[in-house]
Amino acid sequence: MTGTFTTRTVDVTTGSAETMHDLTNACSAFLREVAHGRDGLLNVFTSYATSGLAIIETGAGSDNDLLAALRGILPADDRRRELHGGPGPGDDHMLPALVPPHATLPVVGGELELGTSQSVVLVTADRGGAAGRVRLSFLG
Known part of the structure; x- marks a missing residue:
C-alpha cells in the first residue's frame, strides 16, 4: 500500500513578547481532515x-x-550585534538551535499520539512582534 502525503500551512500571530502558541488543536483538526483513521507521521515545521x-x-x-x-x-540585551554593526535580534535568532524548528509525531488511528498532558507549541523569542507560518504535513 502506498502512503499519501498531505501538507498545509497555518498562520500564527505571535505578538510582541516571547510566547508559546498551542498548535495541538490545529494539528488535530488537520489530521481529522486528512488522516481518515490511518496511522502515519505528522511533521510540524516553522x-x-x-x-x-x-x-x-x-x-x-x-x-x-x-x-x-x-x-x-538568551537574555534580551544588546550583547549580540548584527553583521552590519547595529544591535540586533541575535538572541532571538539563536532560539531554533535550542528549540528545534520541527517535530515529527506519531499518528495512530488518525489521531495525534501525545501523552495525557502534552501539547504541541510554537515557541517564539521574537520581542518585536510578528506573524509566523507553521507547516503541517501528514504521511500515512
Missing part, C-alpha cells in the same frame, strides 16, 4: 527564524518555566 516547536505540558507552569529558562540563556 520557517520563522526566531521560533521553534516543543512538545510540553501547558497551563501547569512548564510553559512559563521554559520561557524563563530561555530568557536566562
